[in-house]
Amino acid sequence: MQLRKNQSLKRFHEFLKLENEIGNITRQEAVSMVPPLFLDVHSNHIVLDMCAAPGSKTFQLLEILHRSTKAGSLPDGMVIANDLDVQRCNLLIHQIKRMCTANLIVTNHEAQHFPGCHLNLDCDIRGSSQHASQLLFDRVLCDVPCSGDGTLRKAPDLWRRWNTGTGNGLHTLQILVAMQGLSLLKVGGRMVYSTCSMNPIENEAVVAEILRRCKGSVELVDVSSELPQLIRRPGLKRWKVRDKGKSLVSCKEVDKVRRSAVLPSMFPNGGNYRDIDCNSNCDVNGHPEDGVQVEENPAMHEFTEIVSDFPLELCMRLLPHDQNSGAFFIAVLQKNSPLPAIEVKRRKEVNNQHVESVNQGSEDAQVLQIYPSESTHEEVCKQVSDDNKNEPNEPNTADFKFSPVIDEEGESEEAQEPHNEENIAKITPSKRKLQIQGKWRGVDPVIFFKDESIIKSIEAFYGIDEQFPLDGHLVTRNSDTSNVKRIYYISKSVKNVLELNLSVGQHLKITSVGLKIFERQKSREGRSVECAFRIASEGLPLILPHITKQILSASAIDFKHLLQYKNVKFAEFVDAKFGEMVANLKPGCCVIVLGEGNKVSAEALQVDESSIAIGCWKGRASLTVMVTSIECQELLERLLMRLDRETEKGSSMHEDKPSNNVRYVEQESNGNSQDVEAI
Numbered sequence: 001m002q003l004r005k006n007q008s009l010k011r012f013h014e015f016l017k018l019e020n021e022i023g024n025i026t027r028q029e030a031v032s033m034v035p036p037l038f039l040d041v042h043s044n045h046i047v048l049d050m051c052a053a054p055g056s057k058t059f060q061l062l063e064i065l066h067r068s069t070k071a072g073s074l075p076d077g078m079v080i081a082n083d084l085d086v087q088r089c090n091l092l093i094h095q096i097k098r099m100c101t102a103n104l105i106v107t108n109h110e111a112q113h114f115p116g117c118h119l120n121l122d123c124d125i126r127g128s129s130q131h132a133s134q135l136l137f138d139r140v141l142c143d144v145p146c147s148g149d150g151t152l153r154k155a156p157d158l159w160r161r162w163n164t165g166t167g168n169g170l171h172t173l174q175i176l177v178a179m180q181g182l183s184l185l186k187v188g189g190r191m192v193y194s195t196c197s198m199n200p201i202e203n204e205a206v207v208a209e210i211l212r213r214c215k216g217s218v219e220l221v222d223v224s225s226e227l228p229q230l231i232r233r234p235g236l237k238r239w240k241v242r243d244k245g246k247s248l249v250s251c252k253e254v255d256k257v258r259r260s261a262v263l264p265s266m267f268p269n270g271g272n273y274r275d276i277d278c279n280s281n282c283d284v285n286g287h288p289e290d291g292v293q294v295e296e297n298p299a300m301h302e303f304t305e306i307v308s309d310f311p312l313e314l315c316m317r318l319l320p321h322d323q324n325s326g327a328f329f330i331a332v333l334q335k336n337s338p339l340p341a342i343e344v345k346r347r348k349e350v351n352n353q354h355v356e357s358v359n360q361g362s363e364d365a366q367v368l369q370i371y372p373s374e375s376t377h378e379e380v381c382k383q384v385s386d387d388n389k390n391e392p393n394e395p396n397t398a399d400f401k402f403s404p405v406i407d408e409e410g411e412s413e414e415a416q417e418p419h420n421e422e423n424i425a426k427i428t429p430s431k432r433k434l435q436i437q438g439k440w441r442g443v444d445p446v447i448f449f450k451d452e453s454i455i456k457s458i459e460a461f462y463g464i465d466e467q468f469p470l471d472g473h474l475v476t477r478n479s480d481t482s483n484v485k486r487i488y489y490i491s492k493s494v495k496n497v498l499e500l501n502l503s504v505g506q507h508l509k510i511t512s513v514g515l516k517i518f519e520r521q522k523s524r525e526g527r528s529v530e531c532a533f534r535i536a537s538e539g540l541p542l543i544l545p546h547i548t549k550q551i552l553s554a555s556a557i558d559f560k561h562l563l564q565y566k567n568v569k570f571a572e573f574v575d576a577k578f579g580e581m582v583a584n585l586k587p588g589c590c591v592i593v594l595g596e597g598n599k600v601s602a603e604a605l606q607v608d609e610s611s612i613a614i615g616c617w618k619g620r621a622s623l624t625v626m627v628t629s630i631e632c633q634e635l636l637e638r639l640l641m642r643l644d645r646e647t648e649k650g651s652s653m654h655e656d657k658p659s660n661n662v663r664y665v666e667q668e669s670n671g672n673s674q675d676v677e678a679i
Contacts, residue, residue, distance in 0.1 A: 018633065019634070022098065022630065022631060022634045023098030023099060023100070026056065028056040028060070029154075029326055031318055031325040032056065032326070032328070033056075033057075033060060034227070034230065034318065034330060035143060035192045035194040035330055036057050036061050036141060038223055038332050039192050041061060041064045041065065041077075043065050043066075043067075043068050043075040043076060043077055044076040044077045045065070045077040045139050046080075046136075046137050046138050046139075046493060046497075047061055047065075047077065047078070047079045047080070047138065047139045048080050048082070048114075048140045048181070048184060049082065049141045050111040050114065050140065050141065050143070050180075050181055051082070051084075051144060051177070052082055052083050052106075053083040053085065053088035053089060053092045054088065054091045054092060055081065055091065055092040055095035055096050058079060058092065059095060059096060059098075059099055061079050061141070062079055062096070062099050062103065062104060063099070065078070065103060066099075070609065071544070071545050071607070071608050071611075072468065072542060072543070072546055074102055074491045074492075074542070075103060076491075077103065077138075078104065078105070078493040078494050079103065080104075080105045080106075080107060080497070081096070081104065081105070081106050081107070082107045082108070082109055083106075084108070084109065084110050084111065089106055089512075093106055093511065093512045096512075100515060100539070100542070101515060102489045102491045102514050102515040102517075103494060104512070104513070105510055105512070105513045106510070106511045107508050108443075111142075111177045111180065111181075112173065112177045112180050113180065114180055115135070116134050116136075117134055117135040117504045117507050118134045133503075134500075135184065135500060136184060136186045136189075137184055137185055138190075139185075139189060139190055140181040140182075140184060140185050140190075140191040140192075141191075142178050142191055142193045143192075143194045143195070144170075144173070144174045144178065144193070144202075144206075145170060145173065145177075146167075146170060146196060146197040146202050147202060148196055149162055149166075149196075149198060149199060150195070150197050150320070150326055150327030150329075151326050151327070153320055153326060164242040164243070167199035167201045167202045168243065168262065168266065170202060171202060171205065171206065171265070171266055174195075174202055175209050175265065178193050178210050179210065182210065182218055182335060185335045186335070187335055187338060188334070188335065189335050190221065190332060190334050190335075191332075191335070192330060192332055193206070193210075193330075193331045194330045195328070195329045196326060196328055196329075197327070198319075198327050198329065200239040201239075201266050203329040204235050204239065204312045204315060205239070205265060205268075207220070207310070207315060207331045207333075208268065208270065208308050209265040211310045212310075213340075214340070215340050216336075216337075217336060217339050217340065218333050218339075219333070219334055220311055220312070220314040220331060220332065220333060223314075223332050230323075231318070231322040232316040232318055233316070233317040233318075233319060233322070234312075234315070234317070235312040235313055235314065235315025235316065235317060236317075237268065237308045237312050237313060238268055238305055238306060238308070241267060243262045244258065249267070249305070249306055250267055250269070251263075251264040251266075251267050251270075251271040252271070267306065268307060269308060269309070314331075314332075316328075316329070316330045440506070443509060443510070443511060444477035444478070445479050445506075446475055446477065446498060446501075446510050446513055447475060447476050447478065447481065448472070448474070448475055449474040449476045449481065449484065449487055450471075451481055454484075455470050455471060457530070458518060461549065461588065462535070462543075462548075462550050463547060463549030463550070464543065464547060465546045465548060468543060468546035470489075472495060473495060474487050474490075475487075475488050475490055475498070475513060475514055485519065485520050485522075486518070487517060487518040487519070487533065488513060488514035488515060488516050488517065489514055489516075489517040489539060489542065489543075490515075494513065498513070515542065516536045516539055517535065517536055517538070518536060518539070519533065519536045520532050520533055520534075521533070521534050521588075521589070521617070528587075529586070529587045530587070534589035534615060534617065534626060535589055535591065535615050536615075537626070537627050537631065540591065540614075540615055541613075544607050544611065544613055545608070547591060550589065551591040551592075551605060552578065552582065552590065552593070553593045553594075553605050554595055555574065555578065556594065556639070556643065557574045557575075558573050558574055558575055558578055559592065559594045559595075559612075559639070560636065560639055561573070561574070562592065562616070563625065563635055566624065567623070567625070568622060568623055569622045569623075570582055570583045570622065582623050587618055588617065589615060589617055589626070590615075590616050590617070590623075591614070591615055592613065592614055592623075593605060593611055594611070594612040594639075612635065614627050614635070
């Protein structure tokens, strides 16, 4: 807001917007960048970002995957970025598109029901052994929906809307999302649970309940030696639960009428209402029944501290005033063994148990807990599908697979209803109609592109070497393969996930996958050339080192003219030899690389990660740039800036090697003052 208002910073603001749109710069709050750092991601890891939108952390994870790879190669790992809201998924896709990566899948699922894509159909009990054919992850980022009270500094309106019910209402959802993340995690893998809240009900209470349910199969990791300059405070081991103006220290103090809203898992020591009722002879209001003598215990009226048995001090609290940031809670968990075995029952049996328990008193309900990825699910899904055939007006719940998966004591309407806050409303919309797995309406299918004639024509036209395989790595979103407009390139890891997804009936609802690498030219000239598919600007950096045909090096002045005028006739190029070489290219798409001199070299063209290239279309008499206006603007401004700087210094220009995300354009003048002035 200050940048927009300050006229003296207008040019700087425009620079930030342009660089952000291109992908050279990503603006992100510093504290929100901390959770991915504790994941300890390696280039070969399969990573799940459960609640990914708007995508800043996903972008960060992808940068970590790609940082050790060379030009023209891809890391062995990948990221699956998931979000419940379709519009937020679109925002995520727009953000990540700047990364130009083939190692990403974007999905649209409720995080607590993210599918595990099992292939095994015969098991009723989930034992200790892992199924080989299922989707498991090396790292899971579980940045769950929260009340957001840690953002009060930048969002002061939260002061007026904040109440204790917000955190209490999200507690169960946060547990379910975290448990699903752990069930999808490989043994030996690491999961980071994080919120931008300081409420212990959303933080330490959730972590304690996770450890309680996992029964030793998961442990907190001591990361105090990692990021030593980060100022952090230990997690809490004791806290109170606020409800209706009361501060409660134990679930024993909760009235029966409030037990559906205040759960035992919210307290440091957990507990169970059933055990309390077995040792109590009180009425529904907690008072002694008639004829029953209850001795007065003075200690009942005194505050008794209850401390959690788990090492919650290993969690981290990042407070705003410690390092001038927002607030964040972070817990690093490691899975040491499979989660406890849970019996899987038919959906009707689970529903009947739930109804009966509600009729008998929801506080005594002991509904079956199920960890989907640790159990088989095909029978349940089939039963759900059969049930819904006779109920056309009911929302299809196949996406829930194991619903209802609720807390031991059930959920109240108060706990289930999202509170009137933007970040919560977007994540938990009410009455959301679910799609049928494998038949996602309104979502384009993911089809492996196997048209050998088109693939061979592309390889031959651009002279793509054998080190860049196309067969098996191309997908399209059009079921009519004879009329494909866009072709996407996927990495080997993404290919494996897609093949597994197809084999289990397309459980994953995929909204985006891979990197757009080829696009059909729609113009009249495009239909008359040898290869109608041009190289997309997004995919050009990846395929550039592997192109041996239809590629030329241009001098700085001709490269500048292409960016300025978008269309240049062959005879109008400053370097006449370059104009001749362009005229001799085959009609269709070609690639122009910024060369290292004011004349085109006759030697074989060498490209690396520092090379600057643009896609063009060679017509009958001219060369047309096939790059967006904003990309042309960014490249042109950078080129002119560098050339002007070197002209002022009077020194010879040279090409700098940039980082992966920032491109610098510099050119040698070879002492030719006339060429420098012309540029």
